Amino acid sequence: MFANLIPALRMLVVLSVLTGVAYPLLVTGIAQLAFPWRANGSLLIENQKVVGSELIGQPFADPKYFWGRPSATSPQPYNSGASSGSNLGARNPALAEAVTARIKALRDADPEATGPVPADLVTTSASGLDPHISVAAADYQISRIAKARGLAPEALRALVAQHTQPPTFGVLGEKRVNVLQLNLNLDRAARKG
């Protein structure tokens, strides 16, 4: 009955060292040597300051910026220390109410944009940290940003195109725009005048 108790303990210790210490350390070593920027969070540096991660979205509400996905993290949106989705069911009235309110906010910010709204602009992401929006969602916001910044819509369209990532190898994933990088670029262009 107890014959295998001590071997079990010893085996656990040995395998813990192998899989719980040696393996993560080896991966960390390779990662830090081969892909240090990626392994440490793909941080974006501007004027010697960390301004975010390429892979983590940020909250934007100013009309002069592209807005990203609504975020369900708490207490503040895009809280990267507590990733979370809304978990609202498809028929939950709270979902339809939240979507209606977000559509109203979009239209209040730009009365000219009256067409159907791309879903990603008014539904929360799974992580609450989604860095991307669809091309349609970026296009939807161009007239607002053009007015807020006094820029030509064509210039903004070109910028969006420049930041559009196609599906990987033409098949994997969706076409998408990185909101943080797009906005950083807008600010950079504005500073240059």
Add this chain to the structure above:
Amino acid sequence: MTALGWLQIALYLVVLIALAKPLGAYMADVYEDRPGWRKRIGAPIEGGIYRLAGVDSSRDMRWTEYALAMLWFNLVGGLVVYALQRLQAFLPLNPQSLSAVSPDSAFNTATSFISNTNWQGYSGEATMSYLTQMLGLTVQNFVSAATGMAVLVALIRGFSRKQATGIGNFWADLVRSTLYILLPLSLLLAVALVSQGVVQTFDASPTAQLVEQPLNYDQPKNGPDGQPIKDASGSPVTEHASTTEQSIAVGPAASQVAIKQLGTNGGGFFNVNSAHPLENPTPLANFLEVLAILLIPAALCYTFGRMIGDTRQGWALLAAMTVVFTALLASAYITESVPNPALVSAGIDGTPNANYPGTNLEGKEVRFGIANSVLWATVTTAASNGSVNAMHDSLMPLTGLVPMWLMQLGEVIFGGVGSGLYGMIMFAIIAVFIAGLMIGRTPEYLGKKLGAFEIKMASIAILIPPLLVLGGTAVAVMVEAGRAGIANPGAQGFSEILYAFSSAGNNNGSAFAGLSANTPFYNTALGICMLFARYWLAIPVLALAGALAAAKTVPASEGTLPTHTPLFVTVLIGTVITVGALTFVPALALGPVAEHLQLFAGK
């Protein structure tokens, strides 16, 4: 639905099936301990492990000893995970100074990780220190998977041996699964994932200056006792707050993410699992991760065929799994592509195109869109993985039915590494038995006569999970502590509970995460379900292995039902579907089906 979506699904299936034979043959070599380059590199390490652990790897074990070794190893593993969580505040590698985990949550997580379930009642980045994640959770990710593979290999030996007393050596099967299969694959996958942006560091979280400053928000106000203050109506009082920074949670994630996918564990490094951009940053990372879920379970079918000396038998089981999987995946993709009528009437664009992935994006990430989210949801519940890249609670009701039912089928459509195939073999035994009754022959499978004992053991393995799922759900909806966890109103609330017990009672680990399950009631009830679902299946399977190994092999005769033909594959699928449908249709009708009908009736 888009052409690109179907193309990605097709590509997934092609790559998965193409890898089954090479990996399956390699794993058969490992378990048969054949010589080769693997042994030349690994033999000194393997021998060293046996010496340090003080075990004789060459000694053949009877099924009882095999089972005891497995149980002891899992028990001490569970105790260590529990202790690490309770003591993490006093232990090193805790840069965020996280405090001890509560006893019920620690129990739940310990059972969850030893049973290869990886249900997460906790939020990873906010609860577990780096040390707990590494020495507790990552270790169990490996060894709980290796345990499942060992039990499967023991069962396979039951079929391939004749009049033998033993079914192999647990320690050898455990170590070989870990050292030659799980570790090298994880290392490759982890490095590939880092190249895509999955973090792997021991530093504390860096802080970023927000581009748009300041961010104003409301946060719950805490009283002097640290508990949130509530007003007269019971809703929490909030206070105004403001920040200019974003703290970016990082950690040694890639090493854990790789094995949680490959070992069908599913416990994420971050709270939202593989929806988190630092856990699953790109479509390529997503493809590798979702491929890793079914890679070993699919290849083990070929391993099985090779080890019993008839690869057709393995292909037959793989065919049955693939047919059911593909049908359910296609139906989920179709249902999820129908725009939610409540959102379209609110003013959302209902037509997908190349620049717009579609309407139902609540709880999904843009980089994955609809197709990859549905693919993952189906894969993760077909296998007993349970990781997610989208929030299942927010899926359309009939889409949510698919992952729920895949779990309820007993995690045999690919299933967990090892456990999925031994579960499927139990169904094959029942299918042979039923077919034998119909044609009036003594049932036999792979040259072994199936008597009353074998059928009893297979029946136990098949009947325990439904008992746990339906019994647990019934108790939870009857008691206040169970109903208190519900987040969504109406039928979806019932689905949340049904999903939780389907997940725990079949060692999956995914959730309709709206359910507040980090409570003493759910932590305890689900913890108990996970223990029974794992060990009350593994023990009957090992008993069956012992009985089969001891039996004679009967040569195939004219009266033998061939078990590699399309006809048998059909009978097997019929058995799995019939058992799953008869048991769960009433419960599913009350949950997702009722929700669907109400949603589209506009009620």
